[in-house]
Amino acid sequence: MATIQGFTPTEDGHDQKLQLHVYSRFLLASLLAPTLSRSSDGRCLSVLSAGVHSSYSGHSTDPSLKASYSVPNAANAAGMYNDIYLEKLASLHPGVAFSHAAPGFVNTNWGTEMPLVLRAFIRPLQAAFGASKEKCGAAMVEGMIKAEKGKLNLIDQKGGTGKAKTCKGHEEGKEGIWKHLSEAIKPFV
Template sequence: MVTIQTVRSNNAALKDLGPGLVAVFVGGTSGIGLSTARAFVKNTTAPRVYLVGRNQEEATKITQEFDKINPESKTTFVKADLSLLRNVDKACSEIQAREPKVNLLFMTAGYFTTKGREETAEGLDRKFSLHYYARWRFAQNLLPQLTAAGTSTPLSRVVSVLDPNIRTGLVLDDLSLKTHFTLGNCAAHACAFNDFAVETMAAANPNTAFVHAFPGLVNTGLARTFGPVLRVGVGILMTVLKPFMVPLPESGERHLYAATSQTYPPKAKAGEGAALGSDGVKGSGAYWLSWNGERMENERLKGYRAQALGKTVWAHTQEVFDKIRGTEGGKY
């Protein structure tokens, strides 16, 4: 376990990286994304922060808060419904017009639902799109900026927060879950696809590190969006689970560590202190991490890796992107 003292020591030293670090927080106006952005602003010199989300009112409050935490910081809100890839592309274009380099892409976009499949205008399930397709469209779009940072600065990293562990098998003949959607299948596919994306992107981009991180149990305030009955039930559950939960501020600190520590370097910059990557190779550039910074393993994923399923999933991902964004009004 990475101690909180180690985490805080790493974060406090981020000022040594120099001024002007650029970070993009996808889903950064609440929960873990916001907590991590707050820690980033607090611990860096003259950072430029992009918060991508839907809540303009909340973003205005956050910007004012960040200005007080670090008067040298600059926070920009990019408003977008990220369940649609066309909106992801628009948000990325807005960032790219301002920034030649991006040091950190931190992604927590998602939402809780008890409903079944909710198909978007682009033919994807809304939850699945937010947890996987939209995130990696962001990463793919911003690769030029991430690569520029990786070749000229000490930090270039992509972090997707979900869960590297999968607990059920995948539906291999329906990867997008068009006809086999359940919440369980959606969770398994989104988690596994993030795992594969981290490994695929790290192999192709040796100057950028890629992390898939599990946050543990964190009270992100999600219950405020529920109805009164469910909100009471969740409140009781949170009280029972409190001794086992990671406080939200600590979660932000720990995720900032995962996003910046040289323990998880890009493949091209792996040193003696590098952690084992997801494939068991030291400093591979792809990392599956638990809430406490330790490496996560997944026996089921090992079997899928042996089948080269990562290549199949990435080819599927590109097919989805091409069909939706290849033509105006495209649909998968």
């Protein structure tokens, strides 16, 4: 989902972008983690923005972005929150390899929700410079296969692990963000 709309509440009261990019992924990963733990080779991959997002500075005062919503804040919060919940799930389920990947610029239909003027700029760039969906998918799978169990694995656009770093504020935000996410999905578990 790539839009430039402002805070758009879902029926649950969460922002539409965060619902898709964070809360739904966290819910699904949390529900699947016990089953993945029983597998000899359990793996979980979230593809968004590993190692390429900045910190969302309002994580402790406005974790849902209701008062400080902007497109950059939503993007940074989504990336930061994915890193944090995946790292926590890895510590709770050490037999599972949890990964967060940054696919880079990919030639997909990303951005079709944007205004025409932005689409007219983005779509030709994707066609000319974006990796194919197949190449991107192969790199993400390669990174997921190399991922280590019991820790957060950040995967770059070429399938590499170990180079990407978590953002500033990651350590300080862990406890509060985990609590916020857990509260957000409580009605569904």
